[in-house]
Amino acid sequence: DGKNLPKPSTAGKYLREVLHMVINKRLVTGMIPPDHVLRFRHPQQLEEELDLSIGESGISKAEVVKTMKHVIDYSVKTCSPFMRNQLYGGADEIGLAASWLTDALNTNQHTYEVAPLFILYERAVVKKVLTLLGWDAGDGITAPGGAMANMYALPLARYKFFPDVKEKGMAHLKSLTIFTSQDSHYFVWKAAHWLGLGTENIVEVKTDKGGRMIPSVLEEEIREAKRKGKRPFLVNATSGTTVLGAMDPLEPISEICQSHDLWLHVDGAWGGSLLMSEKRRHLLKGVEAADSFTWNPYKMLGVPIQCSFFLTRHQGLLLECNAASATYLFQKDKFYDVSYDTGDKSIQCGRKVDAFKFWLMWKAHGDRGFQNLVENIFHCARYIRERMSDREGFRLVNPEGNVEEHCPNICFWYIPSSLRGLEETPDWFSRLHKVAPELKRRMLTKGSLMVSYQPLPHKGLVNFFRLTLTSTPRLTHEHMDFILDEFDALGSDIQIS
Amino acid sequence: DGKNLPKPSTAGKYLREVLHMVINKRLVTGMIPPDHVLRFRHPQQLEEELDLSIGESGISKAEVVKTMKHVIDYSVKTCSPFMRNQLYGGADEIGLAASWLTDALNTNQHTYEVAPLFILYERAVVKKVLTLLGWDAGDGITAPGGAMANMYALPLARYKFFPDVKEKGMAHLKSLTIFTSQDSHYFVWKAAHWLGLGTENIVEVKTDKGGRMIPSVLEEEIREAKRKGKRPFLVNATSGTTVLGAMDPLEPISEICQSHDLWLHVDGAWGGSLLMSEKRRHLLKGVEAADSFTWNPYKMLGVPIQCSFFLTRHQGLLLECNAASATYLFQKDKFYDVSYDTGDKSIQCGRKVDAFKFWLMWKAHGDRGFQNLVENIFHCARYIRERMSDREGFRLVNPEGNVEEHCPNICFWYIPSSLRGLEETPDWFSRLHKVAPELKRRMLTKGSLMVSYQPLPHKGLVNFFRLTLTSTPRLTHEHMDFILDEFDALGSDIQIS
Ligand SMILES: Cc1ncc(COP(=O)(O)O)c(C=O)c1O
Ligand SMILES: Cc1ncc(COP(=O)(O)O)c(C=O)c1O
Numbered sequence: 004d005g006k007n008l009p010k011p012s013t014a015g016k017y018l019r020e021v022l023h024m025v026i027n028k029r030l031v032t033g034m035i036p037p038d039h040v041l042r043f044r045h046p047q048q049l050e051e052e053l054d055l056s057i058g059e060s061g062i063s064k065a066e067v068v069k070t071m072k073h074v075i076d077y078s079v080k081t082c083s084p085f086m087r088n089q090l091y092g093g094a095d096e097i098g099l100a101a102s103w104l105t106d107a108l109n110t111n112q113h114t115y116e117v118a119p120l121f122i123l124y125e126r127a128v129v130k131k132v133l134t135l136l137g138w139d140a141g142d143g144i145t146a147p148g149g150a151m152a153n154m155y156a157l158p159l160a161r162y163k164f165f166p167d168v169k170e171k172g173m174a175h176l177k178s179l180t181i182f183t184s185q186d187s188h189y190f191v192w193k194a195a196h197w198l199g200l201g202t203e204n205i206v207e208v209k210t211d212k213g214g215r216m217i218p219s220v221l222e223e224e225i226r227e228a229k230r231k232g233k234r235p236f237l238v239n240a241t242s243g244t245t246v247l248g249a250m251d252p253l254e255p256i257s258e259i260c261q262s263h264d265l266w267l268h269v270d271g272a273w274g275g276s277l278l279m280s281e282k283r284r285h286l287l288k289g290v291e292a293a294d295s296f297t298w299n300p301y302k303m304l305g306v307p308i309q310c311s312f313f314l315t316r317h318q319g320l321l322l323e324c325n326a327a328s329a330t331y332l333f334q335k336d337k338f339y340d341v342s343y344d345t346g347d348k349s350i351q352c353g354r355k356v357d358a359f360k361f362w363l364m365w366k367a368h369g370d371r372g373f374q375n376l377v378e379n380i381f382h383c384a385r386y387i388r389e390r391m392s393d394r395e396g397f398r399l400v401n402p403e404g405n406v407e408e409h410c411p412n413i414c415f416w417y418i419p420s421s422l423r424g425l426e427e428t429p430d431w432f433s434r435l436h437k438v439a440p441e442l443k444r445r446m447l448t449k450g451s452l453m454v455s456y457q458p459l460p461h462k463g464l465v466n467f468f469r470l471t472l473t474s475t476p477r478l479t480h481e482h483m484d485f486i487l488d489e490f491d492a493l494g495s496d497i498q499i500s
Numbered sequence: 501d502g503k504n505l506p507k508p509s510t511a512g513k514y515l516r517e518v519l520h521m522v523i524n525k526r527l528v529t530g531m532i533p534p535d536h537v538l539r540f541r542h543p544q545q546l547e548e549e550l551d552l553s554i555g556e557s558g559i560s561k562a563e564v565v566k567t568m569k570h571v572i573d574y575s576v577k578t579c580s581p582f583m584r585n586q587l588y589g590g591a592d593e594i595g596l597a598a599s600w601l602t603d604a605l606n607t608n609q610h611t612y613e614v615a616p617l618f619i620l621y622e623r624a625v626v627k628k629v630l631t632l633l634g635w636d637a638g639d640g641i642t643a644p645g646g647a648m649a650n651m652y653a654l655p656l657a658r659y660k661f662f663p664d665v666k667e668k669g670m671a672h673l674k675s676l677t678i679f680t681s682q683d684s685h686y687f688v689w690k691a692a693h694w695l696g697l698g699t700e701n702i703v704e705v706k707t708d709k710g711g712r713m714i715p716s717v718l719e720e721e722i723r724e725a726k727r728k729g730k731r732p733f734l735v736n737a738t739s740g741t742t743v744l745g746a747m748d749p750l751e752p753i754s755e756i757c758q759s760h761d762l763w764l765h766v767d768g769a770w771g772g773s774l775l776m777s778e779k780r781r782h783l784l785k786g787v788e789a790a791d792s793f794t795w796n797p798y799k800m801l802g803v804p805i806q807c808s809f810f811l812t813r814h815q816g817l818l819l820e821c822n823a824a825s826a827t828y829l830f831q832k833d834k835f836y837d838v839s840y841d842t843g844d845k846s847i848q849c850g851r852k853v854d855a856f857k858f859w860l861m862w863k864a865h866g867d868r869g870f871q872n873l874v875e876n877i878f879h880c881a882r883y884i885r886e887r888m889s890d891r892e893g894f895r896l897v898n899p900e901g902n903v904e905e906h907c908p909n910i911c912f913w914y915i916p917s918s919l920r921g922l923e924e925t926p927d928w929f930s931r932l933h934k935v936a937p938e939l940k941r942r943m944l945t946k947g948s949l950m951v952s953y954q955p956l957p958h959k960g961l962v963n964f965f966r967l968t969l970t971s972t973p974r975l976t977h978e979h980m981d982f983i984l985d986e987f988d989a990l991g992s993d994i995q996i997s
Binding site: 013014015016017018019020021022024025026030031032033034041043044045046047049050053055056057058059060061062067070071073074075077078079080081082088089091092093094096097099100101102103104106107108109110111115116117118119120121122123124126127131147148149150151154158162168169170171172173174176177178179188189190192193194195196197198199200201202203204245246299301307308309324325327329330331332334336337338339340343350351352353354355359362363365366367368369370371372437440443444447453455456457458459460466469 | 510514515516517518519521522527528529530531538540547552554555557558564567568570572574575576579585586588589590591593594596597599600603606607612613614615616617618619620621624644645646647648665666667668671674675691694695696697698699700701742743798804805826828829833835836837840850851859862864865868869934937940941950952953954955956957963
């Protein structure tokens with residue numbers, strides 16, 4: 004009956020093993036990184052190698068430890084400087100320590116009663132971010148990822164304009180229309196579906212060559228929608244688009260929103276971290292007039308996953324909009340100040356403690372520490388773009404783009420020897436389109452590097468690479484040089500028939 | 501410039517500190533638990549004691565460590581057997597070790613490319629759960645909490661009946677109606693608002709004394725709604741209600757759903773864990789005919805927060821419904837089998853790795869280990885209910901309820917000496933209503949125990965306590981006796997004027 008349960012005498016043994024492995028396998032950023040970014044196996048191969056079945060009886064401690072080792076061996080090493088595939092990298096060590104601590108304390112962030120300190124740390128971070136945004140009042144909450152954080156904006160804006168939507172639903176609200184750029188994140192499409200707005204009520208606003216929303220086109224689209232009898236209500240601007248890293252011009256956009264009485268949401272999931280740098284903050288100028296904002300400190304700043312914030316300038320609205328006032332959780336006759344029970348602002352019930360690790364990192368590094376991290380990224384971005392401009396085989400997607408004016412996404416084609424110096428006909432481009440998947444295959448098979456690729460059909464661009472820079476581990480010029488050399492080593496002899 | 505960044509030589513030091521603290525402070529279940537469940541401070545007191553500000557410069561390692569110690573000291577100890585306030589307890593050590601590992605690996609669960617093993621472990625758990633549910637096909641995904649998992653059911657059901665809702669929204673779908681019991685979780689209200697259905701399109705179905713949905717009333721409400729021109733589309737049944745722990749009778753409910761062509765969602769956030777016990781599984785009989793199911797293994801089973809699943813019997817529907825097919829993430833020209841890229845089934849983009857820790861615990865404990873954990877809970881539930889029936893001062897809310905037929909929620913009033921033996925007039929009840937908040941105040945102030953309370957207005961019940969039993973730490977009769985004695989020590993002399 005007591006079998007398979009931990010004995011007091013040995014309690015802690017699995018935790019010790021994990022610490023040991025994490026250090027031994029050099030998963031902590033700041034250590035010499037692991038040799039491989041990954042050891043690729045096809046899903047079917049791994050399914051054969053792993054014993055995924057679960058039996059009647061349990062397994063021994065040794066087998067549990069073996070499984071954890073296996074997990075490390077075949078997982079992607081986000082702590083490697085050469086894992087440049089996503090908008091996030093490794094976990095900062097202080098952030099990771101804070102995660103381990105909150106995991107061990109195993110509580111939810113809904114009431115002060117069960118999470119007294121975590122509620123206060125969340126409030127403190129929110130307050131600090133509101134200041135960075137230039138808002139003198141407001142409110143905020145963590146959400147499980149940037150897509151969810153962004154989603155908060157839509158019901159909030161809708162509720163502000165049409166408060167009876169809460170009771171009556173969307174049935175009598177025809178054609179509420181959302182404006183978002185062609186280059187914005189796909190969350191808008193998912194959210195429009197879920198929230199009952201419908202994806203056909205999304206207007207995609209054209210972007211300039213660099214991927215920035217064109218304000219005059221936005222204004223024209225709003226007028227056009229009104230002419231068609233639609234009801235514009237929200238503009239989703241992006242500070243740091245997913246692929247090109249573009250920063251939408253928030254100042255003219257916010258003026259347009261004001262003149263048409265629209266809610267301005269700014270998706271700063273990626274580029275929000277530029278707020279940490281005095282030198283780059285101006286790229287978000289106009290955000291002080293926005294209605295809501297999303298930021299993922301887990302991306303550029305290396306806060307461990309998950310860590311995303313939704314913020315709004317309208318104090319009190321989040322609670323009013325989302326409250327269900329469940330009597331079993333948010334009792335009003337509690338003996339402490341229940342305004343600290345933040346759970347009813349959320350669409351979640353239980354909510355993981357995501358803010359404390361960010362608070363602790365920020366406290367430990369200070370404003371200046373984070374600023375240095377961001378500046379180092381741009382230092383490397385500038386360097387690798389310059390190298391690419393003079394190096395054969397690399398072609399920047401946007402060579403005239405000013406690296407100081409967008410996020411550290413380096414977008415480029417790799418042109419193997421066999422395609423160099425040829426006439427750039429449609430056929431040539433369709434062959435170039437096939438280079439990235441083949442190069443990626445080689446990359447994963449060797450496991451030395453990971454960089455993502457994608458086409459951009461609305462700009463007529465065939466598959467190109469998107470290399471993104473983040474703060475953990477700290478990147479150097481040597482890392483950048485290695486990446487360039489590795490592209491040559493992997494790809495220069497690619498032949499596309 | 502390099503200041504405040506970890507040096508390779510000392511990397512790992514914060515992680516060592518956390519391990520040390522977690523063990524020293526006995527936060528691992530299986531150890532002798534901490535002396536206090538909490539040291540209560542009012543929010544304003546804590547705000548004064550803590551330095552919540554963030555400065556230009558960072559702080560020293562010693563200060564970081566001091567902060568983490570502080571966090572432990574003033575946090576609620578969910579690992580204590582006397583933290584009986586929520587539907588979750590402490591974290592199982594193997595689960596915690598797995599969390600620490602996934603935190604260190606810091607990746608998202610959206611593509612096979614960045615989470616090869618974690619994708620396979622999630623698939624393996626989902627498959628195992630589908631089998632437990634008696635579904636021969638289906639699909640599933642983790643979600644950040646049970647409320648979010650439940651929310652998935654609504655857009656999915658709506659899409660199944662009205663596939664053009666994705667493009668067209670809710671504007672032409674009038675009065676889509678949801679049926680849910682009076683005792684169901686508040687997520688329905690939040691979701692109905694967000695999803696554009698409107699809370700006035702929720703029909704609250706009456707429950708019996710034990711809190712179970714009454715099937716004949718459900719059927720009558722469906723007919724009534726149709727008579728009124730509404731369009732019923734979904735029934736939300738609950739396996740384990742939040743307060744009373746009631747298990748809705750799924751078999752008759754599923755028959756009603758079939759005969760009216762309604763989607764049946766089962767919210768098993770709490771009671772889903774009864775599937776782990778051969779003896780109790782019959783309480784979910786009928787689930788094999790449900791369309792979707794939610795389960796929070798983080799509640800009764802001690803899987804670390806967060807860990808919730810949404811499952812559906814309709815294979816392929818989740819992807820079809822939720823896909824946005826972003827070309828930057830879900831490229832179709834990848835060289836591995838992209839059907840393993842599960843991200844597009846989700847409303848999230850990045851998604852934390854929540855399934856692996858559950859898989860590892862299940863593998864380690866085996867089916868039998870989990871069954872034992874569940875049976876031990878019921879053993880203690882039976883014991884404490886029996887003690888309460890013969891002990892002065894305790895009155896069960898539902899004394900004739902059969903503990904074998906619902907979840908381990910023990911609901912009772914504590915009657916202080918001053919209220920015993922008096923005539924039970926309306927005034928007596930309004931005094932009894934005030935006992936729980938006062939007793940709770942004393943409880944938190946002393947910090948020896950935490951049990952939640954709430955009224956149940958729709959059943960005419962004044963504030964009563966809800967004591968819930970979970971698997972981590974392992975509970976014993978001695979713990980139950982301590983809880984009873986502690987209620988007397990804290991509450992028997994309460995006077996309500
Ligand atoms: C029956 C029921 N459903 C759903 C939920 C929500 O789960 P979560 O808190 O994980 O969002 C709860 C939470 O207590 C619950 O009791
Ligand atoms: C601009 C932008 N917004 C939102 C998101 C979604 O964030 P998450 O993956 O945390 O949900 C992303 C993710 O890459 C993004 O690039």
